[in-house]
Amino acid sequence: MxxxxxxxxxxxxxxxxxxxxxxxxxxxxxxxxxxxxxxxxxxxxxxxxxxxxxxxxxxxxxxxxxxxxxxxxxxxxxxxxxxxxxxxxxxxxxxxxxxxxxxxxxxxxxxxxxxxxxLLPTKDQLQLRNKDRLHQFANEIGVKTPEQITVTNDSFFNDCSKKGWLYPLVVKGQFYDAGIAQNPEQAVALFHKIAAIWGMPILVQKLIEGDEVNLTGLGDGEGKLFGTVMMRKQAITDKGKAWAGITVHDDGLLKEAEKLVQALKWRGPLEVEMMRDSQGHYYLIEINPRFPAWIYLAKANGNNLPWALLEMLQQQPLSVLETPKVGTLFIRYAQxxxxxxxxxxxxxxxxxxxxxx
Amino acid sequence: MKVNKELDDSLKRLVLNDSGFVFDPMMGHSFTVNPSGLALLKLMQKQKDIELIKHQILHDFDVSTETLERDVVEFNEQLKRYLK
Missing domain, CATH: 3.40.50.20 (Rossmann fold)
Incomplete structure (x- = not known):
């Protein structure tokens, strides 16, 4: 009751x-x-x-x-x-x-x-996970990220292969937006499209081949992560967003997310996006400072994290589970x-x- | 011959359903196997020694040693790809 x-x-x-x-x-x-x-x-x-x-x-x-x-x-x-x-x-x-x-x-x-x-993170916590600072922050605490370079001129893309930056490459805005370029022409087009909206510089990352795995949970502001639910994308939209996904339990992902939350002392909801390569290495792609669009999967799986957020704010005992079920699928549809x-x-x-x- | 450690760890976590539906709770992958594949997977979850596994299959199924040898090798290779 x-x-x-x-x-x-x-x-x-x-x-x-x-x-x-x-x-x-x-x-x-x-x-x-x-x-x-x-x-x-x-x-x-x-x-x-x-x-x-x-x-x-x-x-x-x-x-x-x-x-x-x-x-x-x-x-x-x-x-x-x-x-x-x-x-x-x-x-x-x-x-x-x-x-x-x-x-x-x-x-x-x-x-x-x-x-x-x-229930919000502090300004410092929020800014440490900005795209332009995430790489350095993660590496300092021993979390891998894809190799990254800051680019201010599109001429980089013409001869980058000679410097070890082989296509496909990920071209990202400093705040938002990203795309995968298969060749210099696509990279230059993405560079200008993203720069026109989000400004300079542009970030370029080496593409990690593997599975994208995501985790959502609530940080208590003191380094503890509650109510984690992990999901592997099964199908994605043109923008790389999940269209279908399945709950998994991945100790490697959990360990990396706990390391991040501990270091940030994160307060509030978050989503950790990582790539797991075929050797089982994890690379941090992004930390989103909010619940993900797939949060209903967490609720359907026994961890109602939005409700848990209310419980935290109202200083009530948390009703989230420590070990949610694995193998629950979501398939999105438009209505x-x-x-x-x-x-x-x-x-x-x-x-x-x-x-x- | 033994099932290698990496494959053994992956096999242990698999959720096997009697219908032949197999789910990997860490990777989120699922696949289906036929009845003999399911029997083999169940044995491999309990037993590392491939010779003992083959012995059990020969006992339970009407299959020649040669066919079993070939099938086990092929099944192992397929499993490695699925459990990557």
Missing amino acids: LRKEMSQLTIAVTGMNARADNPGSGMAVVRCLREVANFQGKIIGLGYDVLDPGLFQSGLTDAGYLLPYPSSGEQELLGRLQYIQEKEGIDILIPCLDAEILSMIHLQDDIAALGIKM DVIVSLANFEAMTMTGERAKQG
């Missing part, structure tokens, strides 16, 4: 975007919370685009609101959260998008003053959300879902 205050919480969740090739994790987080037995609280969906489907899906969210884009500035975001808070009385906010985490960290005292709790003109109009004009229709 849930304690009344847990079952009555009002929870806001961001990341209501769900484009099939690269969905946000917000709707999956909401689904995990919505399915908790006896949960009678409210769930507020927060998004950045009027076409974010989670804003409208009344079976999942009780209300939907648009937030200003991070480029509008943090005070805009705070003002908007204040407005939403006055209407909804949010107890806990779960940010689900990489790009907003830094702003949330900057604003967390102001957001706490509004009466909203969050149409039907939106009335009244709701679409309300979201477009006022940034919030109409109560009716």
Whole structure:
């Protein structure tokens, strides 16, 4: 039986975007919370685009609101959260998008003053896992990463093979976006495409052949990792995101993730993405500072990590399992959300879902 | 002759279903085997000595020594590929 205050919480969740090739994790987080037995609280969906489907899906969210884009500035975001808070009385906010985490960290005292709790890493923790610093940080604690070089000129790609940088190569932005180049032409095209959006420099990595294995869990801020669930991708989208996956138990992956969380003293949800090569070596690709889009697999497997996050914030005993089941598969699918003109109009004009229709 | 250590460790973790569906909980791979393959896998999980395994198969199945020799070698090679 849930304690009344847990079952009555009002929870806001961001990341209501769900484009099939690269969905946000917000709707999956909401689904995990919505399915908790006896949960009678409210769930507020927060998004950045009027076409974010989670804003409208009344079976999942009780209300939907648009937030200003991070480029509008943090005070805009705070003002908007204040407005939403006055209407909804949010107890806990779960940010689900990489790009907003830094702003949330900057604003967390102001957001706490509004009466909203969050479980976030510190700014230092967040920045150590930035793409431009991850390589050095990981190597310092003995976690392998793919060999990496910083590139500021596309001429690198014409003769890089002579310097040992053989194709295929991974071309990455310093903040986001990545692609695999099979030859110099593709590499130059990717270089310019990514640089135009995310700026210089561009990072180039040697491609690790093998299986991608991912882990999600919750860091307690003191170096301990809770509720781990591991997944191997079975099928991916054009953007390399999981379309199907299966839970596994991989001691090597767990050991590397624990090492990272211990060194970072990570606080909050995270996803560790690694490649395992045919010799059984693990290479860190990325640490995402949020729940992954496949988080419902964790819940389906006995570890409801979004709920555990609420338990941590409410200082309740954690209900996550130490050893989740292996061999549980997820297969993603796309679904149409039907939106009335009244709701679409309300979201477009006022940034919030109409109560009716 | 013994099953090598690396293969032995991989074999031990396999989840074998009587339908012939085999799941590797570490790698996330799955594959199917026929009844004789399943019998062989079950024996290999318990027994490292390949000669003893062959002896048991000869006892349980109607198969010649020559065919068994060939099949065991081929099965081992296939297993190594699946368990990589």
